[in-house]
Amino acid sequence: MVSPNKQQLIACFIGSNLVSLGAGTPYLYSFYAPQLLSRCHIPISQSSTLSFAMTLGSSAMGFLVGLVIDKVGPQLSCFLGTLSTFVAYYILYYCYKNALSQLYLISFALVLVGYGSVCGFYAAVKCCATNFPKHRGTAAAMPVALYALAGMLYSSFCKWYFDGNILNVFQFLMLGCSLMIFVGCFTLKIYENEKLAPTNTIQCQENRSNDGGARALSGNQGKNRSSVYEALVQQPASSANILSSSSSTTSKSTEPILIKSDRSESAIWSKELVGSLAFWGWGKVRDSPLSTPRSSFSFDPQQPTALLPSVEHNTFNVAGSANSGSIHIGGQEGNSLLEVQQQQTELNGNANHISVVTSPKTIQEVHDHSSTRDLPLFQILKSSKFICYYIILATLHGIGQMYIYSVGFIVATQLASHPDYNLNQESIQSLQVSIIALSSFLGRLCAGPLSDMLVKKFRAQRKWCIFLACMLTAWTSIYITHDNSMVHVDVGGSGMGTPEFVSRVSISSVLFGLAFGFTFGTYPATFADAFGTKGFSTIWGLATTGGLFTVKIFSSLFANDLDYNARLGANPDPGNGATNDVCRIGGGCYAHTFRITCIASFSAGLLTLIMIWTKFRIRLAKLRRFRERHSSV
Structure with a gap:
């Protein structure tokens, strides 16, 4: 397109x-x-x-x-x-x-x-x-x-x-x-129409500093961490490949990263899925570790990367080990999914943040929301x-x-x-x-x-x-x-009429x-x-x-x-x-x-x-x- x-x-x-x-x-x-x-x-x-x-x-x-x-x-x-x-x-x-x-x-x-x-x-x-x-x-x-x-x-x-x-x-x-x-x-x-909207685009800017040159998000970092995560959790797990360049702590340029929200791992209208069993909704699509709905991201420990935000740094330096299934968050290794959930809860400040993230943000979105949109x-x-x-x-x-x-x-x-x-x-x-x-x-x-x-x-x-x-x-x-009946309607008094x-x-x-x-x-x-x-x-x-x-x-x-x-x-x-x-x-x-x-x-x-x-x-x-x-x- x-x-x-x-x-x-x-x-x-x-x-x-x-x-x-x-x-x-x-x-x-x-x-x-x-x-x-x-x-x-x-x-x-x-x-x-x-x-x-x-x-x-x-x-x-x-x-x-x-x-x-x-x-x-x-x-x-x-x-x-x-x-x-x-x-x-x-x-x-x-x-x-x-x-x-x-x-x-x-x-x-x-x-x-x-x-x-x-x-x-x-x-x-x-x-x-x-x-x-x-x-x-x-x-x-x-x-x-x-x-x-x-x-x-x-x-x-x-x-x-x-x-x-x-x-x-x-x-x-x-x-x-x-x-x-x-x-x-x-x-x-x-x-x-492809536009760099706030909900679909993440602007990553490198700010080198004396203590390690960590990458930071532009603007208010505290607010942007939450908004970026809200954007991320609604993207497919495959979108992690788009952010793979963010796994390093240094970069040489500033560039916008476009994350499109019109495709997901279970999206039935993906051209790659048409004609397959997933197109018809049969088969199992792996859920995320937090049992998020399909409109959210999916998680697979066998994948080389997982789309989870870093809490220790203002980066998205996240990787999953294919051998052990462990998760590295900001350079630290978590031993269980519970720790991951706790880290995410601290980031968002709400224990039920998943439901808040995936719910509509405005009254108009609530009014226009359809529970059957983009289902298999x-x-x-x-x-x-x-x-x-x-x-x-x-x-x-x-x-x-x-x-x-x-x-x-x-x-x-x-x-x-x-x-x-x-x-x-x-x-x-x-x-x-x-x-x-x-x-x-x-x-x-x-x-x-x-x-x-x-x-x-x-x-x-x-x-x-x-x-x-x-x-x-x-x-x-x-x-x-x-x-x-056999009557007719006279048109204009001319004696010529249309039968009833x-x-x-x-x-x-x-x-x-x-x-x-x-x-x-x-x-x-x-x-x-x-x-x-x-x-x-x-x-x-x-x-x-x-x-x-x-x-x-x-x-x-x-x-x-x-x-x-x-x-x-x-x-x-x-x-x-x-x-x-x-x-x-x-x-x-x-x-x-x-x-x-x-x-x-x-x-x-x-x-x-x-x-x-x-x-x-x-x-x-x-x-x-x-x-x-x-x-x-």
Whole structure:
């Protein structure tokens, strides 16, 4: 990692937005899905299989994308996304052109669509969330929002320019979107600001004197001994190598020593550990002799050096004997770890100094502290916090994606239920895709700054945005199932109006899009705060695997509802030679599905409230202990 300049950050930000725009093709699926199934003679009951295939690529394989980004970098991920997107839409183009009824081949293409999409999208979000830490929610909101807006832009452009020619649509997606993702191969990089901060840097200055020329710390020595030790105990044991030059009592120059706090011996996101057992949290990491937590330094008597401060001198001349395991402190040999602890206690002046050192130093740090940040991956996955987040995201993800994939069939059902209206099905489908994309864009765009404002200005939790998404989803699930009448809304008194069922579906698309946008606009920043940014892509990829199951469940419910009502005589004889393969009872065709989604989203909202209340109580307890500890000093 290198320190960036302003131009590099701007290029990375623009490139992230362009990549996200090119990666947003999954939201166009409902634009061409009915025509694709009709052309390739695939029954509507198999529509859930195609939805599942795309979710398989974007959710289950998203975990692999996260590993690639965290281990290798976003540029390789963008290249894989480019290749996958090109191959995917070429297969769809070929199948549509030749009317191939190959369900598994089309499903494979949709897997590649989903995989190529998240390759670019995850890389863009990772760069924005990492390179702009002070405005994480706002910076990540832009690529997240454009990812959702892509569906509206593509559907509007394809409807206007190609006039419903799906074959040309596939050609455009194959070339145009692949090139936009390919831009990320040159612009997306992970940068890191390296600054010599007081908590991360130790300024060692040599002061030669007549009695031995011992090295002393600059400034007030008594205060600096304690502050330096506080900095040291939070560093990994391997950092002792950085200070190895301090073991001699003389030096010829004064130079700053940078000790970086973003790596530790048990840090799961170290590039050396990715792919090993330690990355997953299995295996034992040696504790320090004082049983300090993993966020502190580790101690091993077999190592040639140990990171322990000298008490006899103002130096860090510390060495451990590999043969005897004894410890030399300031030139003296200690016979037991108890003596070491006593020396350290005298240095700090507090018998419980370890807990004080590793605890937050300010009220803001207490407020922002997360007990699951930078833990080993396996510990994160089994934590109750991650499990709750996983369930909530899976529920909202499944409902939102089901509606996005199925809105084309909802439009077809409504048009078949109201034959008196001579409306163009492709135009209404394009309208719904545009509405969903625009609403999701606005939801994602607003969720980032809103969640930042909740945290910074009101000291509230980002999870309130997630709760809002749950309630919107629950209410919309009830609204869309209402019986649709034959009335129409007169526009401007011209006598030309919009049928009520089109208005109802459009309003539902707005609300579902907003809820979906709020969910995915809030979750990235929430995960970065809760679990850290070093392994953000890996954790995010794992978190989205829940959608793999819920999208399949809800899509199957929807498809079975339509098929059940169409086959068991729920629809009357259409006459005029029309077929009986489409349900014709309006909202009743899918009422059962949306009753279930209402219950599921309401349950997710209740779980979110429980998490908010639990976090609130824990935070109050930490603030109380912090004030009591500092008031007694």
